[in-house]
Amino acid sequence: MKYKGYAGRLLNINLSKKSTKVVPLSEKLAKDYIGGVGIAAKI
Numbered sequence: 572m573k574y575k576g577y578a579g580r581l582l583n584i585n586l587s588k589k590s591t592k593v594v595p596l597s598e599k600l601a602k603d604y605i606g607g608v609g610i611a612a613k614i
Contacts, residue, residue, distance in 0.1 A: 583592045 579596050581594050581596050583594055585591070
C-alpha cells in the first residue's frame with residue numbers, strides 16, 4: 572500500500588468476548604476514507 576502510516580490491516584476488538592481479530596484493510600477503503608476518522612466513520 573502506498574499510503575504512509577497504514578499497515579494494510581485493521582484490528583477488530585470485541586469487548587464482550589474479550590477477543591481480537593486482525594482483518595485486511597482494502598486499498599479502496601483506505602483511498603476512499605483517508606485518515607483514521609474517515610475509516611472509523613465507514614466501519
